[in-house]
Amino acid sequence: MDWKSHRIDALLEQALIEDQAVSDATTNVTIDANLRATASIIARQEMVVAGLGAVPRFLEIFARLDSRPAAHTRFDIVSHPEIFDGVRAHKGQVLAVIRHNARVLLSCERVILNLMQHLSGIATLTRQYVDAIQGTKAHVLDTRKTVPGLRALEKYAVLCGGGTNHRLDLSSGILIKNNHISLGGGLRAAVTNALEKRKPGNRVQVEVRTEKDLEDALECGAEAILLDNMTPAMVKTSVERIRKEERWIPIEASGGIVLDNIRAYAEAGPDFISVGALTHSAKAADISMSIVAEHA
Known part of the structure; x- marks a missing residue:
């Protein structure tokens, strides 16, 4: 993940602005402006880590938003060499560690934790799905069912998992789904039009739900098949049928998984299994931040 890209930079900045971090009413009247502290980010459950790279960026962006000297003081972030995005972390x-x-630490605490908890939750859930199909040839895919504005980060978290x-x-x-088929004159018409009008390099994938849909898609030259809302037994039968084709056709299963x-589903033989829950239903990971004054 390029944490300094314009898109990610804008997301992190907006998070700080949303929380009015530079105008922290409580911290500004209770904490000495010159006090330095050490913050420890701690895993409170077994989890897969995602989002560590956002920590220094939040602090750098905070300094850009806040002209006061405290925001521009030196900071150090230290983590164990074995701790990085994508690794399993244990409870405790x-x-x-941030110095x-x-x-600044108090004002940035919530946005740092919010993002790390969300991304680590996605990574942790993804790893559970990946572990569940170990030994099969299937790969777990994410979907576009993401929080508006956070897709790049959420898909990164899926990779971490x-x-x-x-x-x-x-x-x-190109992914021709049920509504495209309904509005586009039927499956055959939609696939045929897509093959004729597509831009170079765009593979035509089509969603099928029945045996007839599948036969129509294959006869029309669909280049990838999405088996939607089928039972594992139906997926297995469909995979066997598709593999009889002389050309290689990637197969994805989705819906109710x-x-x-x-x-x-994985043992039924598809190449990919897409799971919307990875991003739309992942529970936030339990992560905390403990902050102590350096002189304590």
Whole structure:
């Protein structure tokens, strides 16, 4: 993740502005402006870490927003060499130690934790899905079911958890779904038009729900198949049918897939399994920040 990219920089800045971090009414009247402190970011559960790279960026952006001397004092961030985004952390493990002005640490505490908890929650849930299909050939995919504005970060968290990114946005590929089929004159018409009008390099993938849909998609030349809302048995039958084609066709399964049944879907033979829950239903990881004065 390029934490200094314009898009990510803008997201982090907006988080600080939203919380009015530079106008922290409580901290500004209770904490000495020159007090330095040490903050420890601590995992309070077994988890997969994501978002550590945002910590120094939040502090740098805070300094850009706040002209007071305290915001521009030297800070150090130290983490164990074995702790970085994508690794498993144990309950009670210190993820990072920050030495900085106490006011700055207190004012940035919430936004740092909010982001790390959210991203680490996604990474942790993703790893559970990935672990559940170990030994199969299937890969766990994310979806576009993300919080508006946070997609790049959430998809990064999926990568940290061992998952694979699907389309980043609507311009990243052609995926003909049920509403496209309904409004586009039917499956055959939609696929045919897509193959004729697509830009070079855009593979045409189509969603199918029945045996007839699948036959129509194959006959029309669809280049990738999404098996939607099928049972594992239906997926297995569909995979066997697709593999009879002379050309290689990537197969994705989606719809109603949860931790309890993803293994059955993976063993049915698809190349990919997309799970919206990775981003839309991940529980925030339990992470805390303990701050102590340096002279204590």
